């Protein structure tokens with residue numbers, strides 16, 4: 001798997017949201033896109049998912065131009081987007097089922113992925129009965145059950161409280177180390193990006209400002225050597241000339 | 248006095264279906280608690296009929312106004328029973344139920360099909376929307392005389408009126424339901440490999456169902472009015488006909504019997520719809536019952 005974003009530009013009406021965005025993602029990489037809210041992170045991710053298309057430039061996966069949404073690019077939204085009328089198990093079985101797997105087998109697959117996120121006991125519950133963190137685990141299990149080449153995540157933990165968020169970050173990292181799915185993860189939290197990613201792509205005002213190789217040994221924590229330093233460097237980059245904008 | 252007591256318990260039975268509608272939602276408690284709760288719920292209904300009975304009896308003695316105008320519940324039960332012996336009540340109930348059932352089913356089916364087509368073909372939506380803004384403010388009862396001139400006084404104009412009354416709210420609400428499907432649900436489904444068709448059957452339809460049911464509930468109330476009025480104008484059967492017939496012969500008791508039957512029939516249909524809704528929307532949580540738990 002190889003994803004290439006090449007000279008991409010996107011306008012909404014008169015406004016240019018993204019321009020000259022270049023990015024290459026290799027197999028098994030964990031990439032975070034980091035930036036202030038409104039800088040175009042979701043727009044970029046939605047183009048990779050195939051919901052919207054670039055006005056200029058190209059996005060290619062395995063050498064092929066992206067033509068629309070596909071099961072090879074799984075998506076996890078901040079609002080989890082679980083189907084409320086389906087049970088947890090039916091939600092996770094949805095992907096395999098619409099792809100033509102027999103119902104029984106799809107449920108078996110779903111059960112397996114629910115086990116992976118530690119929710120096998122909740123298969124018969126409806127999403128409304130779960131906590132925020134659990135819903136997001138189901139969302140991840142649902143996306144993984146379609147065996148995507150790349151998992152796209154748009155601020156998936158943004159709506160969670162701080163403790164749940166820490167736990168989910170550890171959980172995601174654990175899943176990644178187990179499955180080695182390629183992940184493109186959007187966040188506006190510097191610590192989240194530095195904790196999770198192999199590379200952090202910092203975006204400012206619709207362009208890629210800088211890419212940081214994190215290179216800190218896992219499991220990471222705030223006390224890992226280089227962690228605080230990396231956060232400080234990224235923060236400086238994000239904050240510089242922000243003041244000028246305010247003044 | 249004894250007589251009143253026994254007749255009262257009879258009227259209490261007659262009101263039972265309407266009662267259930269309100270008690271069904273209550274949570275089941277322990278045995279004793281639930282019987283106590285039942286009694287508490289029944290008291291207002293019993294009291295209503297007791298006061299009515301006493302007032303009518305009193306009026307019968309002191310003649311405040313003509314006692315024929317407000318017959319006592321005991322008299323209603325007596326006369327209602329006599330009326331039932333002639334078979335006219337069964338006939339009327341049957342005739343009215345058939346009309347409302349077919350009218351409602353046809354109207355709702357056509358509305359849902361059209362809503363589906365409108366959400367698939369934006370052309371159709373563009374042409375239908377102005378038409379709907381034109382016709383939806385017109386109370387359907389205003390069309391009845393026109394329908395009678397066009398189609399005569401047979402079954403067809405009545406069923407058509409009910410169908411039309413059902414059609415508009417169901418259509419408007421279902422279309423709204425299709426429009427307000429959260430985009431992330433559609434996007435998720437597409438990213439999981441669903442085809443356009445699967446997105447429609449598995450996402451659009453289930454998420455429009457709550458709105459559809461709201462439309463159906465609004466329709467049911469309106470179409471009952473349509474039923475009764477159309478039976479009052481040019482019919483020879485049905486509960487509405489029973490009322491005009493009773494007026495023509497000044498049989499006020501029969502009027503009351505018909506009115507009560509209408510109330511019961513509506514409650515039954517509303518209950519059916521509620522049960523359907525509970526079954527279909529089992530996944531829904533929330534509402535005031537879930538929002539705050541009462542302190543015991």
Ligand SMILES: Nc1ncnc2c1ncn2[C@@H]1O[C@H](COP(=O)(O)OP(=O)(O)O)[C@@H](O)[C@H]1O
Pocket residue numbers: 012013017035036037038039040041042043044
């Ligand atoms: N569909 C749209 N139409 C018009 N403007 C949009 C649309 N989607 C996003 N935008 C604008 O594009 C900018 C970037 O949005 P977004 O990519 O969602 O930012 P982020 O995810 O980084 O917070 C915002 O200023 C937003 O107002």
Ligand SMILES: [Mg+2]
Pocket residue numbers: 041042043154155
């Ligand atoms: Mg965003």
